[in-house]
Amino acid sequence: MESSSHGGEPPRTGSGRRRPSLPSGPPPGPTRPGFWRSPLRGPWLTSVFGLILLVGITVLFVTGLLSYASYNPDLAPGNDQTPQKGWLGFYLFSWPTHPYWLYRLTQGVHVTLGVVLIPVLLAKLWSVIPKLFSWPPVRSVSQVLERISLLLLVGGALFEFVTGVLNIQLHYIFPGSFYTLHFYGAWVFIGAFAVHIAFRLTTMARALGSRGWRAELRTPAARTQSEPPDDTGLVSPDPAPPTMSRRGALGTVGAGSLALLLVTAGQSIGGPLRRTALLAPHGQEPGSGPNGFQINKTAAAVGIRAADIGPGWRLVVRGGGRERVLTRAQLLALPQHSAALPIACVEGWSTEDQHWSGVRLSELAALVGLRGSPPGVFVESAQRAGAFRSAHLRDNQVRDPRSLLALRVNGAVLSRDHGYPARVIVPANPGVHNTKWVTRLTFGAPGAPGATAAAEAAGMPGAVRWPGAAAPDAPGAAS
Numbered sequence: 001m002e003s004s005s006h007g008g009e010p011p012r013t014g015s016g017r018r019r020p021s022l023p024s025g026p027p028p029g030p031t032r033p034g035f036w037r038s039p040l041r042g043p044w045l046t047s048v049f050g051l052i053l054l055v056g057i058t059v060l061f062v063t064g065l066l067s068y069a070s071y072n073p074d075l076a077p078g079n080d081q082t083p084q085k086g087w088l089g090f091y092l093f094s095w096p097t098h099p100y101w102l103y104r105l106t107q108g109v110h111v112t113l114g115v116v117l118i119p120v121l122l123a124k125l126w127s128v129i130p131k132l133f134s135w136p137p138v139r140s141v142s143q144v145l146e147r148i149s150l151l152l153l154v155g156g157a158l159f160e161f162v163t164g165v166l167n168i169q170l171h172y173i174f175p176g177s178f179y180t181l182h183f184y185g186a187w188v189f190i191g192a193f194a195v196h197i198a199f200r201l202t203t204m205a206r207a208l209g210s211r212g213w214r215a216e217l218r219t220p221a222a223r224t225q226s227e228p229p230d231d232t233g234l235v236s237p238d239p240a241p242p243t244m245s246r247r248g249a250l251g252t253v254g255a256g257s258l259a260l261l262l263v264t265a266g267q268s269i270g271g272p273l274r275r276t277a278l279l280a281p282h283g284q285e286p287g288s289g290p291n292g293f294q295i296n297k298t299a300a301a302v303g304i305r306a307a308d309i310g311p312g313w314r315l316v317v318r319g320g321g322r323e324r325v326l327t328r329a330q331l332l333a334l335p336q337h338s339a340a341l342p343i344a345c346v347e348g349w350s351t352e353d354q355h356w357s358g359v360r361l362s363e364l365a366a367l368v369g370l371r372g373s374p375p376g377v378f379v380e381s382a383q384r385a386g387a388f389r390s391a392h393l394r395d396n397q398v399r400d401p402r403s404l405l406a407l408r409v410n411g412a413v414l415s416r417d418h419g420y421p422a423r424v425i426v427p428a429n430p431g432v433h434n435t436k437w438v439t440r441l442t443f444g445a446p447g448a449p450g451a452t453a454a455a456e457a458a459g460m461p462g463a464v465r466w467p468g469a470a471a472p473d474a475p476g477a478a479s
Helices: 043-069 102-116 118-132 141-168 178-208 213-217 246-262 271-276 328-333 361-366 395-399 451-457
Strands: 315-319 322-326 337-341 354-360 377-381 390-393 404-409 423-425 438-443
Touching: 043 102, 043 118, 043 178, 043 246, 102 118, 102 141, 102 246, 118 141, 118 246, 141 178, 213 246, 315 361, 322 328, 328 404, 354 361, 361 395, 361 404, 361 438
Parallel strands: 315 438
Antiparallel strands: 315 322, 337 354, 354 404, 377 390, 377 438, 404 423
16 A cells, blocks of 8 residues: 655655645745835835936936037047947937036036935835845746846946946946946946836826825824735735834935935035035045146056156147147247136036136147138047047037137146146036147047048148057046
C-alpha cells in the first residue's frame, strides 16, 4: 500500500523528490500590505507631489534642452559631446547673444530647481514605495511592462538628480563625460516620465478632486484619517495612528525645498544671497580685487606654463587665406571696446556682470580681410588637455559688438587664472566656451557658418582647412 502524503507537505515527483510550491501569500516584510502602515499614504498626497513634479520636471527638461543648445553642438564636432545623438538633436538652433544674460538665467533655473525638487522627489518615492514591493512580482505581461517602466522612471530620476548634484559640486566620480551621461539619461527618464503621466494623469486629476485642499490643510494630526481603500494599492489596510498630518508632511517637504533654495540660489542670483550659497562649489574664489570673481579651473590645474603666456606669447589670427601674428602690445594698440557681461557655468554658478575690455572679434576678423559679415571662428587655447581647450563660435556670436578678445577686466589686467594674456568673452555664452589663454583664432574654419561665403568674398574658392585645427577629445574644461 502507498503511503499517503501528510497535509501541508509538498507533493512528490515520480522520482520521490518533493516538488517546490509557491507560497500562498507574500513573504514576511515589505511585500505584505500591512508592512506599510502610514495613514498619510494615498492617492491624494501622492498626486500632490506628482503635480509639483509634473510642472517642475517639465521646466527642468526644457531648460536642460536649452543648456545643450547653448553649446551649438551641431556647429562642429569639437562642440559636440554626444556625436551619436541622431534625432535627439532635432530641436537645435543657432544660440542667440540676446539677451546677454540668457544662459545665466536658463542654467541657473535648471540647477536651482533641480536641487529644490529633491525633497519632493524623495517624498513622492516614499508615498509610492508599497507599489515597488507589490506581490506577486509578476502577474501578467501588462504588469511586467508597468514594472519595467517604473524601473526606468525611478532609476532615471535618481540618476539624473544624483549626477546633477555631483556636477554642481565638481565631483566627477562617474565613468565617462557628464555631458554625455546626463544628456542620454535625461531622454531615457523623460520618455518613462511621459508614459507614466499618460497612464496616470486621469487618476491624478480624480485623486486631487477627491479631497478639499483647504480642508486638508486645516486638518491637524489628531483628526487625520486614512484615505478610503481603492485599487491604487497605496492605502494601508491597517493604518497606524497618525503622528503627523498631511499638512505637516507637505510643510516638511516644503521647508526642505526652501532650505535648499536658500543655500543654492545665491550662486546664480548673486548679491547678498551669494553668501548663503553653501552648496555652490567653493575654493574657487581667487580673492578680492578686480579679478576676484569665481573660476572653475586655475592655470596651474590645466597645465598652463609660464612660457605659454610669457613675453613670447603671440596671437595668430587666420582667415580668408591670410594670417596675422600679434603681440599683446599690438592688441592693446588696436581700438579697445568694453562690455559688461557675466560668466555663467554649467554647474549653475554665475558671476555678476564684469566689465571687460579688449578687441572686438569682428575687428580681428577684419585684420585678415573678413569685413562686413565675418564668419564663425575656431578658438584655440594654450591649454593642452581638455575637451574645452578650444571652441567653435557661430557667425552671430562673432558679429555681436560685445563679443571681445578681452585683455582687461574691471580696469585691471587679466589674471593668469582668468585667462591672461587674452580670453574670449561672448554674450549668453556658456563659461567653458569663453576660452581662456587664447593663442589662435581661425575665422571661417571648417564647420563655421558663413565660412564658404566669407572665403569667396575674400577671393578664395572656399573655406581653408588650417593645419592643427582638429578638435580635441580629451576630458576636462576651464572657465
